[in-house]
Amino acid sequence: MTFLDLHAPANDLTRQLIDIPSVSGGEAAIADAVEAALAQCGHLEITRDGDAIVARTTLGRAERVIIAGHLDTVPIKNNVPSSRTRDGLGIIGRGATDMKGGVAVMLSLAAELVEPTRDITWVFYDHEEVEESKNGLGRLSRRHPELIAGDFAVLCEPTQAQIEGGCNGTIRMDIVLSGKAAHSARSWKGVNAIHAAAPVLAALAAYEPRTVEVDGLQYREGLNAVGVTGGIAGNVIPDECIITVNYRFAPSLTTDDAVQHVRDVLAASGVGEFSTVVTDRADACRPGLDALIALGFVDAVASTGAPEPRAKLGWTDVARFGALGIPAVNYGPGDPELAHADLEWCAINEIHQCRAGLAAWLTS
Numbered sequence: 001m002t003f004l005d006l007h008a009p010a011n012d013l014t015r016q017l018i019d020i021p022s023v024s025g026g027e028a029a030i031a032d033a034v035e036a037a038l039a040q041c042g043h044l045e046i047t048r049d050g051d052a053i054v055a056r057t058t059l060g061r062a063e064r065v066i067i068a069g070h071l072d073t074v075p076i077k078n079n080v081p082s083s084r085t086r087d088g089l090g091i092i093g094r095g096a097t098d099m100k101g102g103v104a105v106m107l108s109l110a111a112e113l114v115e116p117t118r119d120i121t122w123v124f125y126d127h128e129e130v131e132e133s134k135n136g137l138g139r140l141s142r143r144h145p146e147l148i149a150g151d152f153a154v155l156c157e158p159t160q161a162q163i164e165g166g167c168n169g170t171i172r173m174d175i176v177l178s179g180k181a182a183h184s185a186r187s188w189k190g191v192n193a194i195h196a197a198a199p200v201l202a203a204l205a206a207y208e209p210r211t212v213e214v215d216g217l218q219y220r221e222g223l224n225a226v227g228v229t230g231g232i233a234g235n236v237i238p239d240e241c242i243i244t245v246n247y248r249f250a251p252s253l254t255t256d257d258a259v260q261h262v263r264d265v266l267a268a269s270g271v272g273e274f275s276t277v278v279t280d281r282a283d284a285c286r287p288g289l290d291a292l293i294a295l296g297f298v299d300a301v302a303s304t305g306a307p308e309p310r311a312k313l314g315w316t317d318v319a320r321f322g323a324l325g326i327p328a329v330n331y332g333p334g335d336p337e338l339a340h341a342d343l344e345w346c347a348i349n350e351i352h353q354c355r356a357g358l359a360a361w362l363t364s
């Protein structure tokens with residue numbers, strides 16, 4: 001088993017982590033190494049569930065924060081073991097950005113912060129890069145909800161060392177339009193369901209997506225048709241047409257609110273009869289940056305020179321915390337646009353910056 005040196009500089013620790021391959025489903029080796037290294041820290045209470053490890057301080061502090069990151073990566077593309085960029089300022093390798101730089105920051109601080117000012121739950125989990133049902137954080141919250149309880153959560157996914165609060169939610173729903181089938185030679189005997197799609201598409205095309213402010217951050221929404229199916233044969237008036245719609249909504253709405261909003265938009269535009277089937281839904285998450293506990297975090301991160309917090313528009317695992325009623329933000333080293341890229345790399349100064357931001361928060 002690889003021995004991880006948690007007291008090494010966080011950039012060196014990042015390379016140690018990259019050098020243990022951990023493609024989703026193959027996290028056992030890295031989980032063993034993380035568990036063994038944390039077991040050396042007498043101030044942490046450790047629980048392992050599958051290839052997820054939870055390490056907690058139990059100092060009886062008034063507040064508890066959760067700091068989480070996934071151990072798995074997408075498949076390796078000749079980018080393990082790690083290397084340095086030519087200028088020496090970055091680390092290249094699978095997971096450098098998504099998200100072993102963030103995990104290195106977490107491990108380094110987990111070992112160092114023996115007496116943090118808030119109790120900390122460090123969560124290292126498996127199966128983030130694959131289907132939802134396997135997600136290690138989801139499994140932990142089902143099997144050990146008490147281990148995931150807290151007042152505020154930070155997910156160390158790549159954000160270039162800037163706070164990205166909460167995340168938009170997403171729903172996909174089918175708008176089902178019905179007609180009456182007939183031979184196209186006697187089309188007046190039928191009702192054309194594809195023609196009924198025209199006003200729905202017109203309403204969607206005319207819809208102006210909102211930008212919604214939540215806890216001081218601006219969440220830009222989107223409501224779009226992403227698919228159309230219909231038609232039986234070249235000589236049949238179709239009796240059904242389905243328009244698939246994707247709505248990315250701000251954390252001011254629940255998924256039920258979001259479904260209702262789509263129905264309302266269509267109804268208000270005078271579209272005829274339709275039914276809806278929700279095929280996919282994922283909650284949004286509030287950033288919680290108006291909460292007192294978050295203000296200290298925002299200040300600490302600002303002291304590292306990071307720009308103002310911004311909204312997270314894509315869906316991330318912070319929504320799992322949102323679903324538990326725990327406000328959450330993303331904050332980690334690395335450019336999210338490089339996540340999963342063959343040339344994935346992470347700037348070393350962002351690793352140190354994140355470590356400094358979290359350390360300042362957790363010790364003040």
Ligand SMILES: [Zn+2]
Pocket residue numbers: 070098099128157158
């Ligand atoms: Zn990730």
